[in-house]
Amino acid sequence: xxxxFQNIKSSLATKIKKTPNxxxxxxxxxxxxxxxRNYEQLADEGYQRNVIVYRCxxxxxxxxxxxxxxxxxxxxxxxxxxxxxxxLDLLNCPSPRQAGSSFMECLVSHLHLSGNAYLLAVQxxxxxxxxxxxxxxxxxxxxPDCNGxxxxxxxxxGGKKRTYVVxxxxxxxxxxxxxxxxxxxxxxGLSPIEAAAxxxxxxxxxxxxxxxxMQNGGRPSGAFIIKPSSHSMPLTDTQRDQLRExxxxxxxxxxxxxxxxxxxxxxxxxxxxxxxxxxxxxAGKSVSAREICQAFGVPPILAGIPGDATFANYREARFHxxxxxxxxxxxxxxxxxxxxxxxxxxANLRLGYxxxxxxxxxxxxxxxxxxxxxxxxxxxxxxxxxxxxxPIEGGDRFALKIQ
Numbered sequence: 001x002x003x004x005f006q007n008i009k010s011s012l013a014t015k016i017k018k019t020p021n022x023x024x025x026x027x028x029x030x031x032x033x034x035x036x037r038n039y040e041q042l043a044d045e046g047y048q049r050n051v052i053v054y055r056c057x058x059x060x061x062x063x064x065x066x067x068x069x070x071x072x073x074x075x076x077x078x079x080x081x082x083x084x085x086x087x088l089d090l091l092n093c094p095s096p097r098q099a100g101s102s103f104m105e106c107l108v109s110h111l112h113l114s115g116n117a118y119l120l121a122v123q124x125x126x127x128x129x130x131x132x133x134x135x136x137x138x139x140x141x142x143x144p145d146c147n148g149x150x151x152x153x154x155x156x157x158g159g160k161k162r163t164y165v166v167x168x169x170x171x172x173x174x175x176x177x178x179x180x181x182x183x184x185x186x187x188x189g190l191s192p193i194e195a196a197a198x199x200x201x202x203x204x205x206x207x208x209x210x211x212x213x214m215q216n217g218g219r220p221s222g223a224f225i226i227k228p229s230s231h232s233m234p235l236t237d238t239q240r241d242q243l244r245e246x247x248x249x250x251x252x253x254x255x256x257x258x259x260x261x262x263x264x265x266x267x268x269x270x271x272x273x274x275x276x277x278x279x280x281x282x283a284g285k286s287v288s289a290r291e292i293c294q295a296f297g298v299p300p301i302l303a304g305i306p307g308d309a310t311f312a313n314y315r316e317a318r319f320h321x322x323x324x325x326x327x328x329x330x331x332x333x334x335x336x337x338x339x340x341x342x343x344x345x346x347a348n349l350r351l352g353y354x355x356x357x358x359x360x361x362x363x364x365x366x367x368x369x370x371x372x373x374x375x376x377x378x379x380x381x382x383x384x385x386x387x388x389x390x391p392i393e394g395g396d397r398f399a400l401k402i403q
Contacts, residue, residue, distance in 0.1 A: 039113070039114050039136075039137060039138035040138060042113060042114070042191060042193050042194070043113050045200065045201075045204060046113070046193040046196075046197075046200050047113055047193070049204055050200055050203060050204055050292070052203060052289045052292045052293065052303050052305075053193065053196075053200060053292060053296075055298075055302075055303045055304065056112075056292065056293060056296035056298040056303060057108075057109055057112045057113070057296070059298055059302060059303075059321065060108060060112065060296065060297075060298065060321075060325060060326055060329070061104070061105040061106075061108040061109045061112070062101075062105055063321070063322065063326050063360075064104060064105075064108050064326050064329060064330055064333075065100075065101040065102070065103075065104035065105040065108070066101065066358075067330060067353045067354065067357060067358060068353065068354040068357045069088060069091050069092070069100075069351060069352075069353055069354075070351070070352040070353055070354055071085050071087055071088050071349060071350070071351055071352070072349070072350045072351075072352060073348055073349055073350075074348040074349075074350070075348075079350070085345070085349075086128075086345060087341070087342065087345045087349065087351070090129065090130075090131075090132060091132075091351075094131060094132035094133070095122075095131045095132065095133060096131075098133075103132065103134060106134045107119065107134045107178075107333075108329070108333075110134060110136070110137050111178060111179075111180065111189075112191065112192055112193070112296065113137075113191060113193060114137035114138070114189070114191050115179060115180045115182065115188065115189030115190045115191035115192075115194070116137040116140070116177065116178070116179045116180075116188055116189045117134065117137065117177075117178040117179070118134070118135040118137060118140050118153070118155075118175055118176065118177055118178075119132055119133070119134060119135070119175065119176040119178070119340075120132070120133045120134075120135055120155075120164075120174055120175060121174050121175075121176070121341065121344065122174075123174070128344070129341070129344045129345070132341075135155060135175075139155055139156050139157055140153060140154070140155050140175075141153070141154040141155075141156070142154075142177075142187045142188070143163075144186075144187060148186060149166075150166050150177070150187065151165070151166060152164060152165045152166060153166070153173065153175040153177070172340075172343075176336065176337075176340045176341070178332075178333065178336055180192075192295045192296050193295075195295045196291060196292045196294075196295035196296075199288040199289075199291035199292050199295070200288075200292060202284070202285075202288045203285060203288040203289060203292065206284060206285045206288070207285070286305060286306065289303065289305050290305060293305065296325070297321075297324055297325035298321060298325065299317035299320055299321055301313060301314060301317045302314075302317050302318065302321060315363070318360045319360055319361065319363065319364070321360070322358060322360045322361060323361075330353060334351055334352065334353060337351050338350055338351050372386050376398065377398075378398075379395060379396050379397055379398055380392070380394075380395035380396075380397060380398075381395035381396055
């Protein structure tokens with residue numbers, strides 16, 4: 001056995017030595033690699049038909065879209081915040097038909113529905129970026145080269161295709177591809193809906209079953225049993241059809257709920273399924289909803305799931321939504337924008353966002369300000385710098401404590 005494992009180890013070592021260090025996933029030049037899932041089905045069943053998924057994506061997208069942008073420029077005196085700049089104007093109004101908040105909400109929603117988001121930078125005759133557009137992920141196809149790098153993006157609308165080439169040296173393109181991590185695919189991201197697919201299906205199935213049960217007057221499925229006797233004859237096919245039609249017309253549906261069933265002969269009713277109480281639908285639906293929230297990183301209380309719905313818990317849940325989900329995603333988007341969009345407007349520029357403009361983080365901000373104010377080892381200007389204010393004349397001294 002020991003010799004067997006030694007042979008495997010030596011064989012693997014030989015293969016590793018013979019393999020070049022620059023080997024990557026190999027693809028045929030010019031052949032498109034299509035998305036490995038059905039975007040329309042994910043959007044329909046996961047977003048349009050599931051209130052929990054809709055709520056989770058809306059909370060993340062609209063929350064992130066509400067954060068104000070900031071722009072800094074590196075000078076010989078350090079970084080200086082720019083109050084007016086064409087880049088800020090572009091982000092506040094990416095196109096004549098869309099405002100900045102709507103643009104960011106669309107981008108983040110596409111990212112969570114598909115795991116991918118694509119931005120198109122429209123340039124004028126001078127080469128300046130004048131518009132930004134968020135493209136539908138299901139219409140985009142990635143074309144890799146022989147080394148596994150992205151060679152071009154192909155966008156298809158109404159049977160017409162347009163190709164956006166990626167520069168081989170710089171990697172720059174008119175298209176910015178933002179994706180979530182996917183462990184089994186080189187070019188496409190993994191949507192949270194795919195990770196929560198089983199819980200979403202279960203949640204949708206329970207909702208559909210409850211709706212069908214309500215439409216049936218709250219009665220579970222069953223069967224009429226006709227007891228034979230010496231003086232009765234079996235029902236004919238015509239009689240069975242007539243009986244089934246009468247039951248459907250007179251007793252099914254919410255309008256007929258509560259009607260008294262009148263039958264002639266020796267009949268008995270037998271339930272053919274379990275009741276909602278036996279199936280414990282309420283608890284099962286709540287568990288599925290919580291699992292969906294976990295996939296998106298949203299506290300269940302914010303999605304309206306029953307729990308400890310006190311004011312303190314709700315405030316803590318909002319804080320954790322921003323700290324654990326929205327802010328990391330926002331940092332990721334800012335880094336991608338600084339790598340792709342900012343160089344179009346020149347060097348020494350850096351995008352950021354205003355932490356102080358986020359109401360959910362006010363408890364943390366107030367606690368930090370209280371600690372800074374109470375510190376006796378910081379000068380006045382050092383305290384002002386820590387909370388984002390410019391220095392003042394005579395502020396390079398320690399503040400006097402009033403007894």
